[in-house]
Amino acid sequence: MSSSVSPDSPPATEEALSGGMTHKQRIEALVGLLLGMFVAFLSSTIVSNALPTIITELHGTQDQYTWVVTATLLASTATTPIWGKFADLVSKKLLIQLSLLLFTLGSVLAGLSTSVPMLIGFRVVQGLGLGGLQALGIIIIAAMFSPRERGRYQGPMAAVMSVATVAGPLLGGLIVDTSWLGWRWCFFVGAPLAVIALVVIGRTLNLPVVKRDVKIDYAGATLIAAGVSVLLIWVTLAGKNFAWGSATSYELVAVGVVLLGLAVFAETRAKDPVVPLRLFRDRTMTLATLASIAVGVAMFGGAVFLGQYFQIARGYSPTAAGLLTLPMVIGSMLSATVSGALITKYGKWKRYLIGGAIGMSAGFLLLSTTDHDTNMVLIGVYLFVLGAGMGMTMQNLVLPVQNNVAPTDLGSASATVAFFRSLGGAAGVSVLGAVLSTHVSDLITKGLVAAGVDLSEAGGSGAGLSNLKDLPESISTIVRAAYGDATARVFLISGVLAMLSLVAIAFLKEVALRTHSGIEQLEAERAAQAAADVLSVGGADSELISEIDELEDRAAYDGSAGRHARS
Structure with missing residues (x-):
């Protein structure tokens, strides 16, 4: 390093x-x-x-x-x-x-x-x-x-x-x-x-500004909004503008369900x-x-x-x-x-x-x-x-x-x-x-x-x-x-x-709240990953291992920083 x-x-x-x-x-x-x-x-x-x-x-x-x-x-x-x-x-x-x-x-x-x-x-x-x-x-x-x-x-x-x-x-x-x-x-x-x-x-x-390789899922957002909107329109108008058991009612429900189904499919592929x-x-x-x-x-x-x-x-x-x-x-x-x-x-x-x-x-x-x-x-x-x-x-x-x-x-x-x-x-x-x-x-x-x-x-x-x-x-x-x-x-x-x-x-399991902000956690994770890369190339000495231990402590969550550093 x-x-x-x-x-x-x-x-x-x-x-x-x-x-x-x-x-x-x-x-x-x-x-x-x-x-x-x-x-x-x-x-x-x-x-x-x-x-x-x-x-x-x-x-x-x-x-x-x-x-x-x-x-x-x-x-x-x-x-x-x-x-x-x-x-x-x-x-x-x-x-x-x-x-x-x-x-x-x-x-x-x-x-x-x-x-x-x-x-x-x-x-x-x-x-x-x-x-x-x-x-x-x-x-x-x-x-x-x-x-x-x-x-x-x-x-x-x-x-x-x-x-x-x-x-x-x-x-x-x-x-x-x-x-x-x-x-x-x-x-x-x-x-x-x-x-x-x-x-x-x-x-x-x-x-x-920490940029990541992110692609906006416009299809998923559009399908979710459309599906929910159709179902909400159905709930609002049914019983007044048309009967609950009418063909219009069934059509709106079917369209809403299909759109939400397509949304789930789109989310699995995005x-x-x-x-x-x-x-x-x-x-x-x-x-x-x-x-x-x-x-x-x-x-x-x-x-x-x-x-x-x-x-x-x-x-x-x-x-x-x-x-x-x-x-x-x-x-x-x-x-x-x-x-x-x-x-x-x-x-x-x-x-x-x-x-x-x-x-x-x-x-x-x-x-x-x-x-x-x-x-x-x-x-x-x-x-x-x-x-x-x-x-x-x-x-x-x-x-x-x-x-x-x-x-x-x-x-x-x-x-x-x-x-x-x-x-x-x-x-x-x-x-x-x-x-x-x-x-x-x-x-x-x-x-x-x-x-x-x-x-x-x-x-x-x-x-x-x-x-x-x-x-x-x-x-x-x-x-x-x-x-x-x-x-x-x-x-x-x-x-x-x-x-x-x-x-x-x-039914939520209580876990004590961490004491590090999101930026601190990201920087600790990246530093630990960098240390892991050095280890994988040139080995480790006691000073570097101590440094990695400190970085793991800063990560402050049970996650990838420690696993990457020890791999």
Whole structure:
């Protein structure tokens, strides 16, 4: 070797092991990343609370309400692993700046929408950028910090998410309730913050570009997105536009299944698949992915209808609806901060994931007992329990996966978990939205019949969000009550799915978190491989063997570095 490291040599500096970034620089870069995440979450939460007003003013339907959310989730799901692959080819800084620009462009265009279909289309553009923010944020943080350190930063990440979750609905409510602004400013307001995030990231993030021979699996991503989209369209439209047992229904299911089958086949043949199937040979990866799907369905599918419940069923303004979600946000922030600090201190994570899954299950099941006149204090308590469970589960679930895989698989594994969580979210919003829509129609019809109202004069089961403002007060009261009572079924399904995530987490094997970042592990592995090459050519002396032992210790995972050096 050109320069050896004897047993008495001082350890490599933090800067050397972190790709040229000191601890201070990594913290500064983390601030930029968190600001970018804040922009994304703020834009999403502003829209979620403004949607009842938007859909009503644009004369949309309950199904379109669902697809305004699903379109973004589906686009981000399909592109998350592609962004992760690109991170192995070009600058991560450039990619995350590009994703921020794309997300901002989609937001501005969405604000200019004149119809619900147009809004859905521009929400897809938002989703393309959101996919980059999801994948790259996880990958960059994993590259800069060790799994053990990451627990310490779950608190700031949770705080950013919580502040955005609080500020979004409140800001969105104020904008919608302010006559001289209007709902379009819910999309425009994030643009200045995105520019600030771009500047901060540009000035602070300085990760090395470590290129690998990677081929983007466009076929796999396209087939997966197409297959899932077809099945979601089937779930959304069946029972209303056509019968569940009709030929159209069977055709959509067949097309969706065939597309997903082709996707699996494509993944087995791809050099660098979107979803590397070999990763699922590891039990931790498989169980964490299953838990992520269930968490995604429950989290997105359940929480997205809260704003609708408060505004439509309970008659609160958008601003008040935002304030009413505070118990959930506070619970999430507190539990994520405390659990993250304890994980960093002790290196143990499973107890917090189990506690979080129990909290999510209990919160959703408690909410499933509510209706259109449940005491609001009780609902606040239920939301706090739900938020506490989400805070412990949502951010920490990726830790065992990142801790268990080799550093070369860190990007793929992280992106895969994010992919399936987003996929679960997209499916959850669509499926639960379809359940809600069908149940609401049934309850409206029963309510009108019970009140002795002529269905033809009331618009029948067509009475709903699209014409709520135009309905007589007696009929609108029935519609609002139907939404309040039907939402409980959404929470019940979410609770059952949260219990499935608890089962998957319970079978995870706990391994103490490593103390080396992804960059440190890669450099230790490469150095150990170089030492192994020297051994294979010229033999070894005691000093070189000592050096290899040190490199194996730095690798910090039970993997290839030690085996290569000893071969």
